[in-house]
């Protein structure tokens with residue numbers, strides 16, 4: 256790593272200390288504001304090591320605040336402090352730009368992007384872009400890269416499944432070793448001739464259409480709220496041809512992302528961890544022995560704009576009342592066997608399948624009574640029924656619930672109407688992109 260890199264990183268900051276300080280918000284405790292000023296002063300006076308040390312203190316201090324209450328109660332100011340701390344810490348690391356330090360600086364900036372709030376017009380995003388060029392270029396997908404020691408980090412306390420006060424998704428993950436057995440016990444096992452590729456019956460199959468017009472989609476599916484698979488709509492998206500494990504590693508392998516580990520929610524071991532995409536692919540996609548890990552419901556395309564260029568927003572979203580920038584785009588990337596238990600979401604959804612196939616079961620919102628949602632407010636959008644191990648003694652009405660199902664394949668988009676219940680199991684290594692829109 257050379258001083259050119261440091262210059263490129265420095266170029267992302269304002270030219271003078273006065274300009275830098277001009278952007279600070281003074282809402283937090285005085286000693287914290289002073290810490291930020293001090294760190295900035297050191298940065299601009301040419302003592303970046305001290306800047307880095309103060310950054311460390313700010314990160315630790317604000318991390319406590321971020322973790323001291325539920326995520327939605329954390330004030331934005333503390334998330335800003337965390338971002339500033341990450342910025343200063345990264346600048347300290349970049350001042351002695353060894354390979355390890357630059358990798359660590361990239362991780363620190365990603366932590367700021369994931370857990371902090373945007374500061375200085377996304378300065379962390381710009382710095383990451385510079386660092387990523389240097390780090391990812393060296394980490395092409397090969398066996399040596401995969402065994403690189405990557406720093407492991409503790410559980411993420413932020414709950415990324417919380418969307419708003421009303422919408423907490425209590426999805427939990429099912430363990431690998433139970434999957435085959437459980438599918439055997441599935442209430443509809445007679446409809447599942449092959450464990451790996453369930454075949455939906457003709458009477459329950461989700462309809463498929465090739466590039467319907469906006470009017471047709473609106474009249475026949477959006478207004479009556481009926482699911483449908485749209486084909487031929489995303490064939491031209493670059494991701495369809497470009498995305499492979501190799502490509503994802505090349506573009507994003509060194510980036511830190513949240514990964515769900517485990518298991519069903521009755522399992523106390525279900526957790527989330529932060530790790531690089533390289534580590535995720537190594538441990539959870541290529542190494543079949545390990546626990547199921549799922550890069551689930553993560554706004555990856557906000558974090559990694561390079562990948563956003565490979566996707567688009569389905570035209571049909573314009574039929575909604577909201578603006579395009581209100582659409583939530585999530586990535587769902589994982590091995591075969593990831594399970595999203597039966598749940599509902601508060602918005603319309605286009606689930607675009609890019610890599611691999613998924614088995615999806617859908618129940619209309621009218622079936623809610625028969626699906627036994629949890630009573631707790633936190634899990635009210637999740638069914639108590641385990642679709643792969645149905646207990647009809649406990650949930651007798653479940654057998655009456657009508658459903659539709661499909662195997663969603665690459666290049667297809669599934670329209671899931673608002674609040675329609677969905678259960679999803681990946682049959683292959685899979686990458687889906689969901690669009691929640693209104």
Ligand SMILES: O=C(O)CCC(=O)C(=O)O
Pocket residue numbers: 587593594595600604606677679680687689
């Ligand atoms: O693909 C999955 O595992 C879950 C997707 C989902 O629940 C959604 O897009 O709302």
Ligand SMILES: [Fe+2]
Pocket residue numbers: 598599600677
């Ligand atoms: Fe969902």
